[in-house]
Amino acid sequence: MELAVETAFTPWASLAGGVLIGLSAVMVMGLFGRIAGISGITAGFLGAIAPMTRAPRDRDWRIAFLLGLIAAPPLVMLLGGTVTQSVPRNLLRMVMAGLLVGVGTALGSGCTSGHGVCGLARLSRRSLVAVLTFMAAGVATVFVLRHVVGAV
Known part of the structure; x- marks a missing residue:
């Protein structure tokens, strides 16, 4: 493949x-x-x-x-x-993605810039866990979309 x-x-x-x-x-x-x-x-x-x-x-x-x-x-x-x-043509997917990101930042008490740039620079353990979670979720999402669903 x-x-x-x-x-x-x-x-x-x-x-x-x-x-x-x-x-x-x-x-x-x-x-x-x-x-x-x-x-x-x-x-x-x-x-x-x-x-x-x-x-x-x-x-x-x-x-x-x-x-x-x-x-x-x-x-x-x-x-x-x-x-x-590039902007996706599917507006519903874009809205759903935005809502999921919003829920994720609320649950994670911050976003990639807060945890990844600022938190890691301050050697925050909580930010390290958050960044590892972001990365794992991103890798899993790309794998599923490309290799399981075939959407991308």
């Missing part, structure tokens, strides 16, 4: 992206004393704009962080770079 999956080899772009992710994590920790986990930042932002109990009052930096995530691809394109992205 032959499996052909093309992945672009982009060491410089990958290095630059990793440096920027690390820099943003350090800045969020240094400036605001918070972990740069996207799910936590988003939940805190939504809690600050919606009437909720224990809503954080630090909405401004959360807005800036999220706007930076949204603005980065257009900025790369304005500077002459290319951004490629």
Whole structure:
């Protein structure tokens, strides 16, 4: 059985992206004393704009962080770079995947950026377990989709 999956080899772009992710994590920790986990930042932002109990009052930096995530691809394109992205055509699958990710981040008390980037850097055992769980679930999902279901 032959499996052909093309992945672009982009060491410089990958290095630059990793440096920027690390820099943003350090800045969020240094400036605001918070972990740069996207799910936590988003939940805190939504809690600050919606009437909720224990809503954080630090909405401004959360807005800036999220706007930076949204603005980065257009900025790369304005500077002459290319951004490629594929979006599934099946809207129901995309909604289900988003809901599963949301449930997973709630159950795992964080997301891949919070646990994988920030938690591992702080040598958190809980984050190590979370990252190993993310990776195992990802490997199992890809195996089942490619070799059992044949969907990908």
